[in-house]
Amino acid sequence: MWVYEKKLQYPANVCKPDIKMAKFLIAQYGGPDGELAAALRYQTQRYTMPTGQSKATLTDIGTEELAHLEIIATMVFKLLKGVPVEQLKKEGLGENYVEHDRGIFYNDTTGTLWTAAYIQAKGDVIADLHEDMAAEEKARATYEHLINLTDDPCVKDTLKFLREREIVHFQRFGETLGRVREHLEGKKYF
């Protein structure tokens, strides 16, 4: 079970409305390398992890990714706050408005819907942990692209925090891979 805290892990400030940036940021919400994919991937892979440590790492990081999902949603919401429909249409969010108005939905920058095909649960701890490490690097790269795309210092600040978390997660998955490998090697001698 989860315990919900009614606050964000990190502030999601935006200095001014920015329709284009909202459209770009949705990549980290419902895109292939976004926070939803990360959270759901880790939360389902954890069942076949062979040790308590590996299960706990996936549960913890998967939980934190849900907190990041919240931060992205909050930023997108704020970036679109008070923007007239005419502006949304002009800046390429007309299609999004038709389906969702100001609702935050699980799609990428092109409107392609999120799909479980983005993730895997192979039931093989080595394969799964490699996917997880790759996922962290892809998310890091996406954050760097997003940082390059905005001039808003508030948005940049939050994106830099989220990017750094990907680096820390990569390290933890890497350590988990090492520990799990020791565990698997050790089993052969019993």
Add this chain to the structure above:
Amino acid sequence: MNEYYNQYMQSCNTSQKGLAEAYVPFQKYISAYSPEQGLVRGTIFPELDKPYMEKKSGGINYGC
């Protein structure tokens, strides 16, 4: 592992890890930022604090 693998490993520096295996060094605890600074930096561990060097124009950025 087979005998060729063992021979290969013996001929190499013992600190090297096995072939066809990805490896991330284990982090050892040295020091930590204050909780406040940790929140700002995105990590409490100075050795994991690798900020992005923003692209000013064109070119490839390998910043760490």
